[in-house]
Amino acid sequence: EAEVAQSPRYKITEKSQAVAFWCDPISGHATLYWYRQILGQGPELLVQFQDESVVDDSQLPKDRFSAERLKGVDSTLKIQPAELGDSAMYLCASSSQGAVRSYEQYFGPGTRLTVT
Amino acid sequence: AQRVTQPEKLLSVFKGAPVELKCNYSYSGSPELFWYVQYSRQRLQLLLRHISRESIKGFTADLNKGETSFHLKKPFAQEEDSAMYYCALNDDKLIFGTGTRLQVFP
Numbered sequence: 001e002a003e004v005a006q007s008p009r010y011k012i013t014e015k016s017q018a019v020a021f022w023c024d025p026i027s028g029h030a031t032l033y034w035y036r037q038i039l040g041q042g043p044e045l046l047v048q049f050q051d052e053s054v055v056d057d058s059q060l061p062k063d064r065f066s067a068e069r070l071k072g073v074d075s076t077l078k079i080q081p082a083e084l085g086d087s088a089m090y091l092c093a094s095s096s097q098g099a100v101r102s103y104e105q106y107f108g109p110g111t112r113l114t115v116t
Numbered sequence: 117a118q119r120v121t122q123p124e125k126l127l128s129v130f131k132g133a134p135v136e137l138k139c140n141y142s143y144s145g146s147p148e149l150f151w152y153v154q155y156s157r158q159r160l161q162l163l164l165r166h167i168s169r170e171s172i173k174g175f176t177a178d179l180n181k182g183e184t185s186f187h188l189k190k191p192f193a194q195e196e197d198s199a200m201y202y203c204a205l206n207d208d209k210l211i212f213g214t215g216t217r218l219q220v221f222p
Contacts, residue, residue, distance in 0.1 A: 042120075043160070
């Protein structure tokens with residue numbers, strides 16, 4: 001069964017360092033999402049791609065976060081510089097439809113980031 | 117602002133007892149709601165969506181527009197139902213609640 005892949009699974013970094021996460025969606029899924037999940041909270045959307053275009057990045061802290069999906073397949077989320085408050089689980093998800101009602105999102109295992 | 121509220125962080129029941137996980141929402145329009153579940157050491161996955169009016173693993177959820185609620189119910193809890201449950205609202209993006217951990221004791 002096809003799954004969303006993410007790497008690394010765990011990342012420890014010092015504040016002010018750069019960190020990058022990678023996501024490979026389910027083959028054929030045009031829509032890709034990056035979420036941040038702080039401990040004790042639900043996932044919060046950071047950025048949504050439709051193919052290689054950004055559809056929604058309203059919650060992405062653009063001064064330090066960037067995301068790309070150059071060929072409309074896999075995606076990278078970068079943080080530079082990392083801050084202590086960035087410690088969280090970063091989830092990637094994909095779906096076969098965009099902002100269409102009743103779509104199902106398939107989630108990856110997440111990358112747990114700890115900033116020290 | 118669009119919002120999803122799950123008032124209970126933890127719900128503990130014994131096997132065979134009824135379960136109701138509460139979800140309230142704030143949305144100006146016709147809402148579309150989902151329940152996602154995360155079992156231990158597994159990925160977050162869709163459990164059910166209100167538009168389908170389906171029963172999955174014995175769980176059902178009815179949209180009550182008057183009470184702006186979408187509570188998740190199961191008449192007889194099983195140990196394997198122990199998990200984190202998230203209610204989510206579609207506002208051209210998913211808005212998740214803070215989640216409720218369900219513990220089912222033998």
